[in-house]
Amino acid sequence: MNLSCEENMQNSGNSSSGVDMCVAGADRALDQDPRLLVNLLSLERIHSLHTDYFQHVQIDIQPFMRKVVTTWMLEVCEEQQCEEQVFPLAVSYMDRFLAQRPISRQQLQLLAVTAMLLASKFRQCHPLSVDLLCAYTDNSVHPNEVRQWEVILLQRLNWQLSIATAFDFIEPFLARVPWGRVNPLVRTHALTLTSVCYTETEFLLVPPSLVAVACIAAAARGLRVRMCITELCDLTQTAPAAAELVARHVERVLARETQPQEPRARANPPAKQPTTDRTQLPDTPTDVQDVHF
Structure with a gap:
């Protein structure tokens, strides 16, 4: 039996936040175990979506809104150097919730933040902090809301966080x-x-x-x-x-x-405003001024 340690030391001690981002590499013995695929496929059958919640559950949420918020989630996870499974797991949590309960478009980013928090807790040794995630929303989402929705999301998921992605x-x-x-x-x-x-x-x-x-x-x-x-x-x-x-x-x-896209200015040049009149936001992966929920 091979018990050698093959952690990826590339990011060890290099994080600006002081958190050790060293992660374990692929487990060859586990990946080739015949029971692995059987268990993954079983989980898949239990948790897969079978209906389009945009047609049957959600009234205020549109598909393009999911596209915007999931792209933002991906950018946050990449900037924070999250482990690979955090982003798809967070999206899976969000989709399972949306398939059960209708929400307003103003609550979509709150749900996304809560899903990322849970996924990072489940998949990482060092989860994303509530305050950090709220900062990525330019504080349009408050920490107390995230903590309340964490319990709501867990209840809707029936506390089943192990999902095959x-x-x-x-x-x-x-x-x-x-x-x-x-x-x-x-x-x-x-x-x-x-x-x-x-x-x-x-x-x-x-x-x-x-x-x-x-x-x-x-x-x-x-x-x-x-x-x-x-x-x-x-x-x-x-x-x-x-x-x-x-x-x-x-x-x-x-x-x-x-494919390359032409700048918006060619098609519809926006009216310039004085710099003093603009609302300045901190540097975030996605400019939330352009996201209209």
Whole structure:
């Protein structure tokens, strides 16, 4: 039995906040354990969404609002160097809540902050602080509100915080296909594509395992790695045609998100205001002045 310690020491002691950001690397023995995929797929069946809550539950929340807030969540997690699973887990918590209870658009960012707080507590040794998360909202969300909603969110989730996300499937899939370790960039690109999928409403009802298969396939094709999507489908008993369809959609979303966009000033130049009249905000990942809830 290999009991060697393979923590990633790259970020150890380098955090500006003084918090040690050293994280453990992939556990090869765990990733190849046959029980792992069985348990992940079981969790997936329990917690997957089956209805579009924009049509059946939410009245005031629109899909583009979810896009805005999840993109902001991703930027916060990246700036704070959160562990990889924090962002998709937070989005999963938020989606499960939205599938059960209608809220107003003014409460969406509060829910997002609470979901990130819970996910960081569950996945990290050093969770994000309430005050820090509120600062990222330019203090439009107050700490007392977050603490109250933490209990509300936990009750709606029935205290079941262990949810299988697409990120959880990436390593086990790559460990089980012969070409999975050929190019280490396949994993990096697949995780990046998975993050993009979690910001897109089109993938809301797609099972996490299928999202992982599609992102791995798209990443491998982009890196010219010889692969067979059928090998990935055999791991989850998914139809290759369905996986190929989702993979093509991932590639289209990536092309759409990465294509250069013309500056807004060309189409509709905004009226300039004196500097003294503008509301100044602290540097945050997303300028909340441009987000209208």
